[in-house]
Amino acid sequence: MDILFVADPLEVFKTYKDTTFSMMREAQRRGHRIAACEPRHLVWESGKPVSATVREIRLTGGEHDWFEVTATHAVPLKQFGAVLMRKDPPFDSEYFYATHLLEQAEREGARVFNKPAALRDHPEKLAIMEFAQYTSPTLVTRDEAEVKRFHERHGDIILKPLDGMGGMGIFRVGKDGLNLGSIVETLNRQGTTTLMVQRYVPEIAQGDKRVLVIGGEVVPFCLARIPQGSEIRGNLAAGGKGVAQPVSARDREIAQALGPVLNQRGLLLVGLDVIGDYLTEINVTSPTCFQEITQQAGFDVPKMFVDALERAVQ
Template sequence: MHILFVADPLESFQTYKDTTFAMMREAQRRGHSVAACEPRQISWKRGGKVVAHVRHIRLTGQTPQWFETTGEGLQELAGFDAIVMRKDPPFDSEYFYSTHLLEQAEREGARVFNKPRALRDHPEKLAILEFPQFIGPTLVTRSADDIRAFHAEHQDIILKPLDGMGGMGIFRVGADGRNLGSIIETLNRGGACSVMVQKFLPEIAQGDKRVLVIGGKPVPYCLARIPQGNEVRGNLAAGGKGVAQPLNDHDKAMAEAVGPVLMERGLLLAGIDVIGQCITEINVTSPTCFQEIFDQTGCDVASLFLDALEQAQAQP
């Protein structure tokens, strides 16, 4: 296959932990050709097809110069066998517009994974609303009064913006309510922005688990991201420690229930975040943790992903 990865600048990759790099490496190992572009390099003009300025690359197996460019230029997206959308959040207006350009490319014959419409339909914080049987007490609102009432009921709560990533903008407010008013003002901006509020789950001490689902099936190992020191967030970007571990029966059952639903909608890869017994988020833009799981367990997640990608691409 000729695979195009739509991603952040290649020069920004931290290859020792980057999941997109792991995908590219496995694709090249299997004999597939690899190309890359950034969303800003995609365009469309009446009378033509969706195109992008792409770089055809070869992975060198070296660092820091981990790739070399073997060719570049303007190319129709429909000319690739598969397009893998791996642009990191935030899911801002430009990300939104990119999904529309990719969807136009689909109409022209391109195969895009994850599907652009599915990316738009599953915002990572709000996707859990469809599965209330698996989530803890949760509120989504712009109302400061509603947030205060939720705090009065549950005492210990987590507040977070709907467009954050990597633990950005997450606050914990305990029973004393200290700084609740200031946090509400910061997050909801006078009622202009919606906020997600969840009951604090003390099981976070054992880790915020990333359960990967590929082709509708759970990967047998997850990565528990454990908060360090006084930090309440387990996100690796916020300093959490990643510990790979086998899926327990409960996490596997939740992933087996949610995974086929996501796959049917065109989400070939998703990352389900689990604290204790509860799903807290469903990540679909650029789920990570492939390399951490492989390094600690030997489970080759990138190979599982390429298996699923090859199978999905071959289907009519």
Template structure:
């Protein structure tokens, strides 16, 4: 297959842990041809197909340089056998517009994974509200008084912006309510922005588990991101320690319930975040943790993913 990766600049990859790199490595091992571009390099001109300036690359197997490339060229996205949207968040207006360009490429015959409409219609924090049987007490609101009432009911809460990533903008407010007013003002911008408020789950001490679902089926191991020191966040970007573990019975129950639903919406790969027995997010933009799980367990997640991609691209 000819595979196009729509991603952040290749020069910024940290290949020792990058999941997109792991996908590329497995794809090349199987004999597939690799190309890459950034969302900013995709364009659509009147009367023409959606095209991009792409880099045809070959992995070297070395740390540096980790790839070689041919001269950049213009190519229609529909001419590739698969297009992988792997641009990291934030999901801002430019990401939103990129999904529209990718959706037009789909109309022209491109196979895009995850599907652009699914990315656009599946906000990663709000998506958990569809599955109330798997989440703890949760509120989404702009209203400061709603937040205060939720805090009064549950005592110890987490507040987060709906568009945050990597643990950015997450606050914990305990029983004493210290700084609640200031945190509300910071997050809801005086009623202009929505905030998610969740009852604090003390099981975070055992880790915020990333459960990967590929082609509707769970990967048998998760990565528990464990907060360090006085930090409440387990995100690796916030300094959390990643420990791979087998899925628990509850993890498996969640993944088996969500897997077919997500696959049916065109989400080939999803990362479900679980604290204790509760879902906290459903990541679909560029889920990670492939390399950490493989290094600690021997489970080759990239191999599972590439097999699922090949199967999906043949349909």
């Protein structure tokens, strides 16, 4: 099968931890042919199929020069057996436009994972609101008065931007309400931008768990991203320490409830973020942690993913 990865530039991959790289390596191991492009290489000319200028590559096994380009040419996306949208966040306007081009490619016969419409329909923070029975008390608003009322009810809260990633822009405000007004003004930009507020979950000290769901099935190990020092954020990008561990009974309950629903909607790979007993995010754009779980727990996550991909395109 020919597989196209729509991703960030290959030259910036950190192969020792990159999930897309681990997918490529497993696909090549099975004999699949690999190509790569960036969203900026997608082209849709009137009357013609959506295409892209792609680089056909072969993984060398090297640490630095880890791939070699065997050919470069323009190809309609429908000619690939599978197209994997693996562009990292942020989900900005250009990402949004890319999903529309990929959706057109689907109409022409391409098989795209995760499904472009599902990427648009599941903003990673807002998506949890559909599954409120698994979340801690949460508020989405741009109204400062609503935030203050929420704080009065719950005391210790977390505030975050809806478009943040890697722990960016996350604030904690305790019962004293210190700096709450200033933080809201910063996040809602004087009432013009929507933000999310959640009751603080103290179990963050044990880690912000990334629970992977592939093809509707739960990966039996998760990665607990544990805050370090005085940080409240467990994100690896914010200095958190990643520790692989078996999923808990509650993790599995949440994942088994959401997994089949999200898979039916075209989300082959989902990363659920769980703190304590509570779902905090549903990651769909470019879920990670394959290599950390595989290396620490010995469970082959890339194999499970490519197995699911092969089943999905049959």
